[in-house]
Amino acid sequence: MNDTIETLRDFTRSWARLSGLFVRHPYGAGLGLAEARLLYDIGHPDAGQPPPSAAELARMLAMDTGQVSRLLRGLEQRGLVERGPAAGRRTPLRVTAGGQAALAALEAASRQGAAALLAGLPPAAQEDLAAALGRARALLAPDPAATVLRPPRAGEYGWIIGRHGALYGREQGWDALAFEAHVAQILADFGAAPDQRRQALWIAALGGAPAGSVAVVDAGGGTARLRLLILDPVARGRGLGRALLAEAMGFARAQGYARMTLSTYASLLAARRLYAAEGFGLSQSTPVRHWGQALVAEDWDRAL
Structure with a gap:
């Protein structure tokens, strides 16, 4: 556990340096990282969802509501974000025309930065990296969809x-x-x-x-x-x-x-429960020594 914690901390430090997060305006446009993220999320609501409100942004980004309010005021004063018509107690936010231009510049700068990081990697290494990042995201923030x-x-x-x-x-x-x-x-x-x-x-x-x-x-x-x-x-x-x-x-x-048949072991309880739930029945059981262990090998089958 401690080794994993230190590995994760080391990676986040390295990533902050590699991605330029310590630069005051990492993506240009005179916006800090938090402001850029707010602008992005306002301009890219989830599919089928209305633009977010300030409270929803705070929940999405796990940020303090007061901090979000201060950052939004700055974006509004610069003409990048405006508040839409209130719907009950909810006031959605939306990106202005000026905000759309700033957002396009932010995304272009972000893509350019990512491309620069990948430039030294051959295609096979890029594929490996994409798979590793996908697995890390699945582990830390799984999305059933x-x-x-x-x-x-x-x-x-x-x-x-x-x-x-x-x-x-x-x-x-x-x-x-x-x-x-x-x-x-x-x-x-x-x-x-x-x-x-x-x-x-x-x-x-x-x-x-x-x-x-x-x-x-x-x-x-x-x-x-x-x-x-x-x-x-x-x-x-x-x-x-x-x-x-x-x-x-x-x-x-x-x-x-x-018919369908399969082989398993008596000790693999979760697998056996799944097979039984799907209509498979135990047809044969044999004590064996496999993989350095004393096990009970099983055959299961069912009609299709």
Whole structure:
């Protein structure tokens, strides 16, 4: 915990320096950082929402209402913001024509600054950075609306392998490297399957970054096998496991499979609850020693 705190503090200090936050007017236009942020949020209300009021801005930005009022007075005096007609006890704010021009200049300066930071990074490193930032945002400020199920992108097989090893090693005490090798073999077999149309793999992306996965492969005899179902801790409790399973079962039905089977372990209680809730039943149970642990391997299946 303490190491994480210090890492986060170190990053915020570095980011403040890199992004020029210590400059008095970081984005030009004679506006400080807080004024620029207020102008931006007034000019960009959430989709389908009316322009915010002063009280709503204070809540959105976790700022003191008195501080927001003082900053808004300054923006009004400069002709950048005005108050709209009151609607009951609510007085919306809106950006004036002069404010729109200032906002355009702010956004251009912000984009230029971001481009300058990225200029020294090759495209692959920029993609890595975007994924890391998306994951950081998903961890610190998750947005359920930003969750999508999609096919995997380049590099995400590696994410599936790494997260299986890291999570099962940490949460179950398994031999992480041995388990990663097992998952890598599953993915190698997936890529080498002769009929790719009969199988599929999905990534659950949260804020653009991978947060879960599931796959369906052909087990033969009209049976589909569920594989590689995993959810990052940040993605749990959102119904994503059920969504991934539903996507996999829907695909299997569309491909004409009559049954679906899966393998798990008796100690994976959350997964077993999900399977039972979705109509799977335990068909076989076998004591084994896998991944450095004494486990009970289980097979579950159901008709489609």
